[in-house]
Amino acid sequence: SAVISQKPSRDICQRGTSLTIQCQVDSQVTMMFWYRQQPGQSLTLIATANQGSEATYESGFVIDKFPISRPNLTFSTLTVSNMSPEDSSIYLCSVAGDRDQPQHFGDGTRLSIL
Amino acid sequence: QKEVEQNSGPLSVPEGAIASLNCTYSDRGSQSFFWYRQYSGKSPELIMSIYSNGDKEDGRFTAQLNKASQYVSLLIRDSQPSDSATYLCAVNRAGGFKTIFGAGTRLFVKA
Numbered sequence: 001s002a003v004i005s006q007k008p009s010r011d012i013c014q015r016g017t018s019l020t021i022q023c024q025v026d027s028q029v030t031m032m033f034w035y036r037q038q039p040g041q042s043l044t045l046i047a048t049a050n051q052g053s054e055a056t057y058e059s060g061f062v063i064d065k066f067p068i069s070r071p072n073l074t075f076s077t078l079t080v081s082n083m084s085p086e087d088s089s090i091y092l093c094s095v096a097g098d099r100d101q102p103q104h105f106g107d108g109t110r111l112s113i114l
Numbered sequence: 115q116k117e118v119e120q121n122s123g124p125l126s127v128p129e130g131a132i133a134s135l136n137c138t139y140s141d142r143g144s145q146s147f148f149w150y151r152q153y154s155g156k157s158p159e160l161i162m163s164i165y166s167n168g169d170k171e172d173g174r175f176t177a178q179l180n181k182a183s184q185y186v187s188l189l190i191r192d193s194q195p196s197d198s199a200t201y202l203c204a205v206n207r208a209g210g211f212k213t214i215f216g217a218g219t220r221l222f223v224k225a
Binding site for chain 1: 148156157159206211
């Protein structure tokens, strides 16, 4: 399966600031996704990152708060904007080779907002 | 009704026993089903994929699928303390572009 590198692995940020998380894959993939996972909770899909077009956001998530880029088939970024303590969570990038294929996850970014 | 439902557990089994994890889903058109293992503080790791009715075995793991009953299960034989983790059931919606994850079942294997 693809090797997925996610950076940073963790960060502590001040409220009101923004952080960009990077996801790099070692091979071209069709599908890239961004999830959030609160401690002890399951995965919540933020958006599907579409190559060459705007991301598809899930209900409750908006582009102004979570802008996503996907300039090519191996790279995507998620920005968490104007952060508040409620944004403290683990953010996960995942990829899938094609529809009906399983997703594979990066190691995640553990984000804490003070 | 949730799209993918799992018992949250915790499920506790003694070492060497069979652990049985269950999952139901609501989309009758779903064709792809997955089990992930997630250790505390780690990201989910794929352990099984299943696409057809019946059983699929991989080492100590067996996935079972019954599309008529909309039911997926994972059996772990000869359970080990290292199997203690949260197991996530995941189902692709019809069309295959979106995966719905269950809330997960926590498994404890007692030495």
